Amino acid sequence: MANDTFSALAAHPCPAVPAAPTHHAADLPLLVEYTLSEFVRAETQALAEVDQALEPLLSAARDAVLGGGKRVRPQFAYWGWRSVAGPHAPVGMVLPALAALELLHAFALVHDDVMDRSDTRRGRPTAHRALADGHRAAGLRGDAAHFGDAAAVLAGDLLLVWADRLMARAGVPDRTLREARAAYDRMRVEAIAGQFLDVLGDCARTWSPERALRTARLKTAGYTATWPLHYGAALADAGGGGFARGPLGRAFTRYGLAVGEAFQLRDDLLGLFGEPSVTGKPVGDDLGKPTMLLLLAQARASAAQRAELAAVLAAPRPDVARLAAVVRDTGAPEQLSEMIGERVADAHAALAAAPVDDDTRTALGELAAAVAWRAA
Template sequence: MANDAVAGDTLRVAPAQPEATDDPVHGVLAAFTNDLVQGVDDTLAAFLAAEVASLTEIDAAMGGFASTARDCVLAGGKRVRPTFAYWGWRGGAGGDEPLQPVLPALAALELLHTFALVHDDVMDASDTRRGRPTAHRAAAARHVAAAHVGDPDRFGEAVAVLVGDLCMVWADRLMSRAAVPPARLLDVRRCYDRMRVETIAGQYLDVLGENDAANWSVDRALRVARYKTAGYTVQWPLIFGACLAGGGADAPLTAAYTRYGLAVGEAFQLRDDLLGIYGDPVATGKPAGDDLRTGKPTALLMLARQLATPAQRQALDRAGAVTGAREVAGLAELVTDTGAVARVERMISDRVGEALAALDTTSIDGAARTALTGLATAAAHRRA
């Protein structure tokens, strides 16, 4: 869809028939997001083209750097955060409000997400993201190809940090273009700032857990999920959307979005924990078993240790030290044998039920209710 196709009052994102696909969850998600995702992508592409051109004027090398950041943003992804923000907005604004004035704010959340992903990949020393080399690995490879002096890995990490920083600034710049009253935009900004602070808090706890696994627990792993994932993936985007609609002070709506968002966000992270061990690399874009190779103290692995026999726990102590595919597969099977996978699946189902119950506690636009019902299941049972 061209930029002018999303202008004015004509764009509506309404439920459609799920597209034909081997993945029913993808079909549900697509039914509620296709037009919105295209609008977000068009907004990002137009904004980033101008930003890259501006930075290229500083120095040709800056153009290449800015293009790297742009490519990280446009490399793919399901646009989950703008989607939840859209339905948070729609739930408060109803179906008659035009989308175009708030589209820059929705798209800005994807820039914030890219900031978090790029930095997260550096902290996790990840090699791939969405089936492509991560930003720091790609920059290191370019360092080698250009025969630059110095440590290519160190250079790659420095470049990735700057890419993430630039995306954070870009998010602020794009959000400021939302055509809503200044007082309302200030409320949106307060929500956005709190979301960013809590995301960083969750990220720090995630890093701490990897370096203090002996003192970690299921409760602390779920706290990481709540702040690192649930808040900035579902809860705060929903409230962000409500603020865009001018309903941020609506206590029943905010309470329902908070309850729904935390439940769906935790289910989203718990599914991520499962995908981190059992996911199909073709779908996830990352190697299977990464969490076992790093010994990441996810809720799944903490539960496995809690439920394990002494012999199983001794084997689980090897997580973080395994490298071979056969070793990883053996540990993955052991985690299943402890009953942890079945327990996490029940936890996911319980949280989806909690989220759907939350929607019954407030009055929201009917299309938004239908979409959020579908998205709760889609987010919790995705394959990537």
């Protein structure tokens, strides 16, 4: 079976990404999308030839990658790369490595949805729900929900392997790829540590604002902005990673932490006050998690408001609209928005001192605002 699998994969190599005649940032989302779609097509075709029964697994993995997304992580990595490579370097050589971050992201989302028991993602059923529905539709034996969870975990694992396979196709020297891999590995370790804290927060009796921010830094900031920037810069650095210890690395770390925290704090607001038709997820999906928004609301609440918050959260089916009204009345959303603004300002301050060209500084400033004040 293993030999058949590897033979099939070898028979369907991922098509080379055409070298782009231009390398404007505006081209990047389409280039990333092309890279992902061609890679996923080749990988799924190869595995489907091993056994057609794998189709539900492959469909779940394919949908997780190609079912939408903002593609912000490749953008941060691109500007990290460009800051070292310069404005005229051909982006085609590093596109596989940039696009691989979306496979890593898809892996994290599939597993996160299983852990959070989420029903929808981007307006569609989550992987584990879709797989469970497929189990029922096919009339298979056993528990459909358990099958959905187990199959979704495997789909996430497959996406993680795909990320490694796609990254390895980058046209950079082995030493350079090893340096980039160090940033990539740290990104993954921190994301897993942050995800554990997120899961622990669901059942912890107490949770501090400091720990909530630490969770955001590990789970979100590192793998959204900080390490993609370092990863991208390492892909262009043939000098053994020296930039990471210099002013550029320090600026990227400061900027990335600020932007990543702003991203997560905005996520907290959207989780309770977002528009489901825009976010693709129902409000209250993270109900009960010790988010910074909820911690601020509890700290600012009057005795009566605190009692009402506790009553809503303790209910078997919490009233999300009532919770949102109480949280809003505490003034916590305004305070959280101020915290987001402070982080955007800190990101701009980091850019002002960074040794980057004006185009990079402008683009990263715009990215900071885009992720901090996004609607979905």
